[in-house]
Amino acid sequence: MPSSIPYRKTAVLNVRIFDGWRIGEPTNIAIDGDSITFDLRNARNIIDGQGGVLLPGLIDSHIHLSQMASLETLISYGVTTAMNMGCDNYTLCAALREQPGLTSVFNAGQAAVKPNSTHATVFGAHGYVTSPSQAEEFVAAVFGNGSDYMKLISESNGFGQDIHDALVNATHAQGGVSMTHAQDHAGYEVAVASRTDGLQHVPYDIPLTQEMAYRIRRQRQFVTPTLNIARITVSNRTVEAIISPDANLTLEAGITSLQRLLYAGVPILAGTDANDLADSFLPGDVVGKTLHEELQLLTAAGMSEVDVLRAATVVPSYWHNLTRRGSIEEGYRADLLLLKPGADPLRNISQTLDIARVWVGGIEHAAY
Numbered sequence: 001m002p003s004s005i006p007y008r009k010t011a012v013l014n015v016r017i018f019d020g021w022r023i024g025e026p027t028n029i030a031i032d033g034d035s036i037t038f039d040l041r042n043a044r045n046i047i048d049g050q051g052g053v054l055l056p057g058l059i060d061s062h063i064h065l066s067q068m069a070s071l072e073t074l075i076s077y078g079v080t081t082a083m084n085m086g087c088d089n090y091t092l093c094a095a096l097r098e099q100p101g102l103t104s105v106f107n108a109g110q111a112a113v114k115p116n117s118t119h120a121t122v123f124g125a126h127g128y129v130t131s132p133s134q135a136e137e138f139v140a141a142v143f144g145n146g147s148d149y150m151k152l153i154s155e156s157n158g159f160g161q162d163i164h165d166a167l168v169n170a171t172h173a174q175g176g177v178s179m180t181h182a183q184d185h186a187g188y189e190v191a192v193a194s195r196t197d198g199l200q201h202v203p204y205d206i207p208l209t210q211e212m213a214y215r216i217r218r219q220r221q222f223v224t225p226t227l228n229i230a231r232i233t234v235s236n237r238t239v240e241a242i243i244s245p246d247a248n249l250t251l252e253a254g255i256t257s258l259q260r261l262l263y264a265g266v267p268i269l270a271g272t273d274a275n276d277l278a279d280s281f282l283p284g285d286v287v288g289k290t291l292h293e294e295l296q297l298l299t300a301a302g303m304s305e306v307d308v309l310r311a312a313t314v315v316p317s318y319w320h321n322l323t324r325r326g327s328i329e330e331g332y333r334a335d336l337l338l339l340k341p342g343a344d345p346l347r348n349i350s351q352t353l354d355i356a357r358v359w360v361g362g363i364e365h366a367a368y
């Protein structure tokens with residue numbers, strides 16, 4: 001419990017802060033309770049940052065968590081906030097939410113899905129909606145169970161426009177934010193037209209047109225491309241056949257989609273779609289490390305290093321309506337990732353993995 005953690009103000013000296021745009025000259029910072037401060041007075045504990053780069057704790061904007069132990073793995077990789085993009089067990093999701101010293105989790109609710117669609121038959125999703133008239137009650141149950149976001153599945157054999165629109169409208173009427181899974185062109189058309197807030201994934205069958213990318217921008221929607229999961233699925237035919245039996249998915253189509261979104265100026269968020277299921281059929285998909293790999297994939301796809309760092313910090317904080325997160329500012333939560341001396345992720349994005357220390361809510365993760 002937070003109250004049992006001994007109060008101790010900690011000064012972290014000689015760090016180079018990423019301010020959202022650039023990495024500054026060496027300076028000093030302090031952690032007071034769960035907050036960042038630049039007032040170093042009365043700091044009892046002194047840490048030498050050795051000139052290392054100090055980043056805001058990283059945010060994975062799309063993950064699937066089913067075990068408390070995953071929070072330990074995530075925090076060891078400097079992921080201080082995670083968006084659990086779907087929940088089939090509200091008791092578990094509530095327990096994951098705010099564990100002191102571990103990754104802070106926000107939860108989407110049970111995903112709304114069409115019966116007999118791919119997500120229903122392959123992934124066992126069972127948040128069935130069969131008529132627009134059911135939307136209000138479904139959404140009320142999602143938020144009534146403590147969810148932070150509404151999640152919908154849009155796919156070629158999924159919802160028609162009427163049900164999707166009804167769910168998004170009900171979410172907005174209840175003051176919520178909606179996230180739509182869409183990874184094929186048909187699913188994307190419906191999701192974009194519905195004006196859902198967050199588009200999860202990009203089309204991996206037929207690339208998004210430039211026209212549609214402009215429309216997404218005009219409608220103030222944001223996109224979490226999740227190149228990580230695409231890399232894993234398209235490189236494995238068996239997996240691809242399970243996930244997308246009727247379409248040929250390619251990473252190239254996803255990258256072209258992303259490049260058109262970037263050209264249109266659509267906000268891009270870093271998310272992995274990683275899961276922690278013991279029996280996952282997705283080889284090589286692990287929580288924590290995959291966010292760093294996503295940053296590398298986004299960079300390789302044409303995003304600048306600074307935009308990629310923003311996609312895992314300040315941008316998701318804004319679009320997910322988080323407070324006191326994603327930046328290193330006075331009074332913000334002390335969610336921090338200190339890199340080893342010499343590591344500079346603006347020159348080489350893979351150096352986000354050169355982790356020296358991690359704090360979440362002011363609590364330092366034990367060395368490992």
Ligand SMILES: [Zn+2]
Binds near residue numbers: 062063064085273
């Ligand atoms: Zn997902």
